[in-house]
Amino acid sequence: MTFIDTNVSYGHWPFARQPKRSVKQLESHLQKHGIQQALVSHLETLFVPDPNPTNRELIHACKRYENLIPVPVINLAMPDWLRNLEAYRNLTNIKAVKLYPNFHNFSLNSTRCRELTQYLSESGIRLIINIRMVDERHQYHGLKIKGVSTKQLLTYANRFPDFKFLCTGLFRPEILELAEKCPNLLTDLSFADWHDLINGLLETVSPDRLFFGSHTPLMVTKANTYKLEVADIPKATKRKIASGNAKAFFRL
Amino acid sequence: MRIIDIHAHPIFFGSGKSRPEVDQLVRYSRSLGIEKMVCLGDVLVHGPSPTAKQLRSINDQTRQLLTWHPDFFIGFCYLNPTLGEKPIRSELDRCVEAGFRGIKLEIANNARDPVMRPLMKAAEQSSLPVLQHTWDTLNKPMRKTHSDPKDTCLLAKRFPSVTVIMAHLYGFGIRGILEAQDLPNLYIDTSSCLPFAGLLEYAVEKLGPERILYGSDIPIRELGQCIGRVTGADIDEDAKKRILYSNSNTLLNLD
Numbered sequence: 001m002t003f004i005d006t007n008v009s010y011g012h013w014p015f016a017r018q019p020k021r022s023v024k025q026l027e028s029h030l031q032k033h034g035i036q037q038a039l040v041s042h043l044e045t046l047f048v049p050d051p052n053p054t055n056r057e058l059i060h061a062c063k064r065y066e067n068l069i070p071v072p073v074i075n076l077a078m079p080d081w082l083r084n085l086e087a088y089r090n091l092t093n094i095k096a097v098k099l100y101p102n103f104h105n106f107s108l109n110s111t112r113c114r115e116l117t118q119y120l121s122e123s124g125i126r127l128i129i130n131i132r133m134v135d136e137r138h139q140y141h142g143l144k145i146k147g148v149s150t151k152q153l154l155t156y157a158n159r160f161p162d163f164k165f166l167c168t169g170l171f172r173p174e175i176l177e178l179a180e181k182c183p184n185l186l187t188d189l190s191f192a193d194w195h196d197l198i199n200g201l202l203e204t205v206s207p208d209r210l211f212f213g214s215h216t217p218l219m220v221t222k223a224n225t226y227k228l229e230v231a232d233i234p235k236a237t238k239r240k241i242a243s244g245n246a247k248a249f250f251r252l
Numbered sequence: 253m254r255i256i257d258i259h260a261h262p263i264f265f266g267s268g269k270s271r272p273e274v275d276q277l278v279r280y281s282r283s284l285g286i287e288k289m290v291c292l293g294d295v296l297v298h299g300p301s302p303t304a305k306q307l308r309s310i311n312d313q314t315r316q317l318l319t320w321h322p323d324f325f326i327g328f329c330y331l332n333p334t335l336g337e338k339p340i341r342s343e344l345d346r347c348v349e350a351g352f353r354g355i356k357l358e359i360a361n362n363a364r365d366p367v368m369r370p371l372m373k374a375a376e377q378s379s380l381p382v383l384q385h386t387w388d389t390l391n392k393p394m395r396k397t398h399s400d401p402k403d404t405c406l407l408a409k410r411f412p413s414v415t416v417i418m419a420h421l422y423g424f425g426i427r428g429i430l431e432a433q434d435l436p437n438l439y440i441d442t443s444s445c446l447p448f449a450g451l452l453e454y455a456v457e458k459l460g461p462e463r464i465l466y467g468s469d470i471p472i473r474e475l476g477q478c479i480g481r482v483t484g485a486d487i488d489e490d491a492k493k494r495i496l497y498s499n500s501n502t503l504l505n506l507d
Contacts, residue, residue, distance in 0.1 A: 016448065016449065016450045016451070017450040017453070017454055018449045018450045019449070019450075019486065033484075134448065135445060135446055135448075137388075138388065138422075138423075138425060138445070138448075190446075191446060193446065193472070193473050193474050193477060194471060194472065194473070194474060195470045195471030195472075195473070195474060195475065196471075196474075197474045216449075217449055218448060218449060219446065219447050219448055219449055220447040220448075220449050220452075220480060220481045220484040220485060221484060222480040222481070222483055222484020223447030223476075223477045223478075223480035223481040223484055224447070224477065224480070225480065225484075226476045226477065226479060226480030226483070226484070227474050227476040227477040227480060228476070229476065230283075230284055230475070230476040231474075231476065232280060
C-alpha cells in the first residue's frame with residue numbers, strides 16, 4: 001500500500017528521545033513505510049518567532065528530494081508573513097502553508113488570518129492548520145500548549161464556508177463534533193483513535209474528508225500506516241484516505 | 253507475527269457484548285495475528301468503585317466471552333479492593349473456578365493504600381498476576397484513586413512474590429519506566445494513548461524486553477495502531493517477539 005503523508009515534520013522535537021534524521025534519512029524512512037510523497041514542515045519553526053530562515057532552509061533542502069514537499073510555516077503574529085510567503089513562491093511551487101496558532105499565539109479569527117485565507121483562495125495554495133503536537137495530558141511541564149479549540153475552528157470554518165482546509169492532530173471526538181457543522185474541514189487521522197475507527201467516522205464524515213498523516217517523527221510511523229492498512233474498510237476507501245484525497249486536494 | 257493482547261476491554265460501557273460483535277472482534281483480531289486476548293472487564297460501567305454485585309455482573313460477562321471463545325479469550329477477575337477481604341476472596345474464588353488467570357484493578361483506590369493487603373495476599377495464594385491501572389498522576393488530585401507509577405511500583409516492592417503488571421506505558425511515561433527498574437516482579441504493558449516515538453525504545457533500554465507486555469486497551473484504541481507502535485519501534489526483532497507474544501505466554505503459563 002502506498003501513502004501520501006500530510007503530516008510530517010523535519011527536525012528535532014526537544015521533549016522526547018526520537019530519531020534525529022537528515023532530510024535524506026527522512027526520505028528513506030518514509031519510503032521504507034510506503035510513503036511516496038510527504039508534506040513536510042520544519043519543527044524549529046514552532047520554537048522561534050520568525051520561521052522565515054528555517055522555512056527557507058527546508059525549501060532548499062527539499063529541492064534534492066522531489067518526494068518531500070516543503071510546507072512553509074506562517075506565523076501570523078509577525079508583520080512580514082505575506083512578504084515571506086511571496087518569496088517562498090519564487091523559490092518553489094508552494095502547495096500548502098501550515099499554521100500553528102497556539103504555538104505562535106494568534107487567532108484563526110484575526111484580521112491577518114482573514115487576509116491569509118483570501119490570499120490562499122486566490123492563489124490556490126492549500127492551508128493546513130495544526131491543532132496539537134502531543135496529547136496535552138502528557139506534555140513536558142516546561143512546555144504546555146493547549147490544542148486549538150473546536151470553538152475557534154468552528155468560527156473560522158463558518159466564516160469561510162467555501163474554503164477547504166486540512167487540520168492535523170484532531171482527536172476523534174473533535175472530528176465528530178465538527179464534521180457536520182464544518183463541511184469545509186478536512187482532517188488527518190494521526191490523533192484519531194478507537195476500535196474500528198474509520199467505519200465509525202464514516203457514519204458522520206464522508207471519506208473524501210479523511211487524510212493519512214503519520215505525524216512522523218513524533219509518532220511511530222508504522223503505527224499510523226498499519227492502522228490504515230489493516231482497517232476493515234473497502235479498498236477503494238482505503239486508497240482515497242491513504243493517498244487519493246491528498247493527491248487531489250494538494251494537486252500533486 | 254504472533255500476538256497476545258494482555259489488556260483489552262471487549263465490552264465497554266455495555267457495547268460489544270452481543271455474540272455477533274464478539275465473533276467479529278475475534279475474527280478481526282485473529283486476522284492481525286492476535287492469538288489470545290485478555291479480557292479485563294467492562295471496568296467503568298458502574299463507576300470507579302463497583303459493589304460486589306456489580307463486580308459479579310462484570311465478571312460474568314467476561315466468563316460469557318470465555319465460554320464463546322475459550323481458545324481466544326483469557327479472563328482476568330475485576331476486583332474492588334475497598335470492599336474488604338471476604339467479598340474479594342469470594343469473587344476471586346468464583347472467577348478462579350471459572351478459569352480466570354489474573355486480577356484487574358482500576359481506580360477504586362490508590363495502589364499504595366492499606367486496603368490492598370488482603371487482595372495481594374489472595375493474589376499470592378492463588379499465584380495470579382495483578383494488573384493495575386496506572387497513570388502519571390503525581391501532584392494531581394486524581395492520584396487519590398488513580399495510581400501513579402510510584403504507587404504501583406511501591407505495591408510491587410511491598411509484595412515481591414506477586415507479579416504486578418503496571419498498565420499503560422504511554423500513560424505513565426519515562427518516569428514510570430525509571431520507577432520500574434530493579435523490580436523483577438513488575439511488568440509493564442504497552443497499552444493506551446497514542447503511539448509517540450521513542451518511549452518503547454527507552455523502556456527496552458532501561459528494563460530489557462523481558463518485562464514488557466503488548467496490550468491495546470481496545471476499544472479505546474485501534475488494534476492496528478497498537479501493534480504498529482511495537483513492530484515499528486527501533487528495537488530488535490527478538491525484543492518485538494518477546495513483547496508481542498512470548499513474555500505474556502510465559503507469564504500466563506499458556507503452553
